[in-house]
Amino acid sequence: MVNIKNYIKSLLQLNAVTITKMAELMNEKSEKTYTRGSLANKINRESLTLKEAYILADILGYDIEFVKRK
Secondary structure: OOOHHHHHHHHHHHOOOOHHHHHHHHHHHOOOOOOHHHHHHHHHHOOOOHHHHHHHHHHHOOOOOOOOOO
8 A cells, every 4th residue: 555645745855845835835726725734734644635635736747547457
């Protein structure tokens, strides 16, 4: 199983985006308010919603895709 916390932190680091900056960008793309602390807690608890994961991926320039296993 993928460790979501480490995966997201790696994506942020790879794209040179801090959690603070991501929270600001997510505020612009959603109807919710995010702070550095609230986003960090969601990442650490691995409790992002699918909608939040889509927003985060979109901001970083990625797509989330479900692919049927063969």
